[in-house]
Amino acid sequence: MSGLDALTILAGHAQWWHQVIDFSDYGQLMALVRNSIIAAAVLGVVGGVLGVFVMQRDMAFAVHGVSELSFAGAAGALLLGSSVVVGALAGSLLAALAIGLLGARARDRNSAIGVLMPFGLGLGILFLALYDGRASSKFGLLTGQIISVDGPQLWWLVGICVVALAILVAIWRPLLFNSLDPDVAAARGVPGRVVSMLFMLALGLVVSVAVQVVGALLVLALLVTPAASALRVSASTVAVPLLGALFGLVAAVGGILLALGGSLPISPYITTIAFATYLGCRAVGAVRDRRAA
Amino acid sequence: MTGRDGASCAVTQDAPTAASSSHPDRSAHPAHPAPVLEVRGATLAFHGRTLWSGLDLDVRPGEFLTVLGANGSGKSTLLKALLGVQRLGSGTIRIQGESVARGRRRVGYVPQQRLIPTGTPMRGRDLVALGVDGHRPGVRLRGRRALRARVDAALAAVDGTELARRPIGQLSGGEQQRMRVAQALVSDPALLLCDEPLGSLDLHHQQEVVSLVDQRRRSHGTPVVFVTHDVNPVLPATDRVLYLAAGSHRLGRPEEVLRSDVLSELYGTRVDVAEVAGRIVVLGAPAHLDPHHWEEGA
Numbered sequence: 106m107s108g109l110d111a112l113t114i115l116a117g118h119a120q121w122w123h124q125v126i127d128f129s130d131y132g133q134l135m136a137l138v139r140n141s142i143i144a145a146a147v148l149g150v151v152g153g154v155l156g157v158f159v160m161q162r163d164m165a166f167a168v169h170g171v172s173e174l175s176f177a178g179a180a181g182a183l184l185l186g187s188s189v190v191v192g193a194l195a196g197s198l199l200a201a202l203a204i205g206l207l208g209a210r211a212r213d214r215n216s217a218i219g220v221l222m223p224f225g226l227g228l229g230i231l232f233l234a235l236y237d238g239r240a241s242s243k244f245g246l247l248t249g250q251i252i253s254v255d256g257p258q259l260w261w262l263v264g265i266c267v268v269a270l271a272i273l274v275a276i277w278r279p280l281l282f283n284s285l286d287p288d289v290a291a292a293r294g295v296p297g298r299v300v301s302m303l304f305m306l307a308l309g310l311v312v313s314v315a316v317q318v319v320g321a322l323l324v325l326a327l328l329v330t331p332a333a334s335a336l337r338v339s340a341s342t343v344a345v346p347l348l349g350a351l352f353g354l355v356a357a358v359g360g361i362l363l364a365l366g367g368s369l370p371i372s373p374y375i376t377t378i379a380f381a382t383y384l385g386c387r388a389v390g391a392v393r394d395r396r397a398a
Numbered sequence: 399m400t401g402r403d404g405a406s407c408a409v410t411q412d413a414p415t416a417a418s419s420s421h422p423d424r425s426a427h428p429a430h431p432a433p434v435l436e437v438r439g440a441t442l443a444f445h446g447r448t449l450w451s452g453l454d455l456d457v458r459p460g461e462f463l464t465v466l467g468a469n470g471s472g473k474s475t476l477l478k479a480l481l482g483v484q485r486l487g488s489g490t491i492r493i494q495g496e497s498v499a500r501g502r503r504r505v506g507y508v509p510q511q512r513l514i515p516t517g518t519p520m521r522g523r524d525l526v527a528l529g530v531d532g533h534r535p536g537v538r539l540r541g542r543r544a545l546r547a548r549v550d551a552a553l554a555a556v557d558g559t560e561l562a563r564r565p566i567g568q569l570s571g572g573e574q575q576r577m578r579v580a581q582a583l584v585s586d587p588a589l590l591l592c593d594e595p596l597g598s599l600d601l602h603h604q605q606e607v608v609s610l611v612d613q614r615r616r617s618h619g620t621p622v623v624f625v626t627h628d629v630n631p632v633l634p635a636t637d638r639v640l641y642l643a644a645g646s647h648r649l650g651r652p653e654e655v656l657r658s659d660v661l662s663e664l665y666g667t668r669v670d671v672a673e674v675a676g677r678i679v680v681l682g683a684p685a686h687l688d689p690h691h692w693e694e695g696a
């Protein structure tokens with residue numbers, strides 16, 4: 106690491122660089138956060154796949170709303186001393202199913218979410234203010250942290266993601282059909298209500314995990330950005346979800362690996378990788394369009 | 399034309415329960431096959447404005463029903479009611495003897511022009527393939543080859559082979575519309591509902607779509623409910639016309655409905671139906687009820 110140190114000094118930078126990147130003790134840290142990496146990897150994959158439908162159903166705002174309520178649930182659990190996983194899950198499912206019941210009309214939905222979201226955020230902040238435990242776990246729910254996920258908790262997080270993915274796979278074609286055109290799908294016997302509610306269930310599950318890994322404010326980085334990137338480079342029904350999963354995986358795991366070297370929350374690393382991927386995909390798409398023209 | 403026979407039954411009030419309680423033996427009455435679509439006393443109003451009321455309608459196998467009417471007269475809403483996604487104020491709708499409010503539907507539907515956004519991760523052939531197995535759970539694993547053959551045939555029929563590999567969001571309005579017609583036809587539906595499918599098609603493709611639908615109902619006996627603003631392209635195929643206006647309606651053969659006296663009574667004001675250069679033109683329908691016909695009359 107001496108080369109890096111020399112570089113820092115040469116550049117005249119004082120302390121802050123060490124906060125961003127510092128790879129001393131890397132191996133030890135790795136062992137500590139193995140569980141977080143596994144959780145993040147699974148989340149990245151499932152988030153990337155789910156994101157394709159979030160984009161198609163125009164639900165980015167809903168994701169944001171659900172994550173604020175999930176945050177409130179997690180903060181409430183922290184305050185009560187109960188399981189954060191369960192708290193995040195409860196808040197998230199409640200919000201997701203409520204939004205699902207509001208129905209498909211985007212405008213009604215968005216105004217309701219706009220009302221719900223600050224309420225959830227306010228509630229969560231209230232709970233955190235009342236809580237007098239470790240400050241880092243407070244901040245972590247908003248902006249993400251490498252929580253040292255313990256064994257049972259890891260299986261919860263992974264299990265929740267796997268259930269969400271199983272739901273998506275089970276309703277894959279009807280969901281695709283319903284997202285494209287609900288009435289045409291209904292004409293062919295796709296039950297729109299059931300499909301939407303199952304999708305919201307999957308969304309709630311994934312968001313509750315994402316809140317605990319990247320924090321409520323940055324859930325979109327794993328649930329929208331990877332899929333949006335994939336859509337820039339492909340229009341294939343098969344390739345887009347696969348690429349979304351890949352980009353999500355790279356951002357989530359890459360973010361944690363980089364964050365290990367510094368003392369910042371993990372979200373800036375994850376969001377930066379995700380954003381860079383998006384820019385790269387835009388560039389690739391633009392070049393290809395120009396060549397095709 | 400089977401539909402001409404069916405026309406006389408359209409307004410009969412025979413008990414709907416008799417038709418619905420069991421599946422009548424079709425072979426026993428070849429001249430009067432059981433209606434695929436039965437509408438009884440259908441009424442719908444939004445905010446006190448009646449779109450249509452007391453609508454009784456039987457559509458029999460192979461029949462081509464053309465729905466006409468002004469903007470906002472409730473044509474699209476009628477199709478949505480037939481799909482079961484719009485609830486009626488009162489009345490019943492049955493498809494193949496089964497209420498549309500529940501049950502599995504096998505209806506082909508071409509919605510009124512709604513552009514598919516760019517960035518939809520789907521190519522032309524994916525859209526058509528959803529018509530075959532989009533209602534099945536899970537991901538597509540087996541039967542890809544058989545599916546491919548069906549989709550290719552449907553695409554070829556709408557002159558869309560070239561469009562199969564293009565991202566659906568990048569296709570023009572008319573090209574998307576042709577993909578939707580292919581999607582509706584590929585499913586081999588029990589009933590075909592088309593909401594202004596000719597909307598943004600050029601003359602050549604208008605004729606192509608009309609003859610495609612016409613052929614389908616002749617070869618497969620698929621009844622067609624076809625909403626259009628201009629009756630002329632479908633007039634040769636049309637068995638009966640349902641004309642919606644001012645909360646009321648008229649149902650009958652084209653020559654029975656598209657008449658000055660009938661439409662004048664329907665609109666409650668003087669309306670002229672004229673034939674100009676082989677085309678039927680409706681003149682003088684109130685502008686607020688029907689801007690389209692003004693344009694055409696001008």
Ligand SMILES: Nc1ncnc2c1ncn2[C@@H]1O[C@H](COP(=O)(O)OP(=O)(O)OP(=O)(O)O)[C@@H](O)[C@H]1O
Pocket residue numbers: 444449467468469470471472473474475476510
């Ligand atoms: N869910 C609804 N709530 C309130 N009003 C509605 C609803 N659905 C339709 N309407 C109204 O019903 C009327 C009929 O609409 P519809 O789309 O059926 O007309 P249309 O005959 O298809 O017209 P166009 O020729 O323009 O396609 C319109 O005035 C519309 O605003």
Ligand SMILES: [Mg+2]
Pocket residue numbers: 473474475510593
């Ligand atoms: Mg309409």
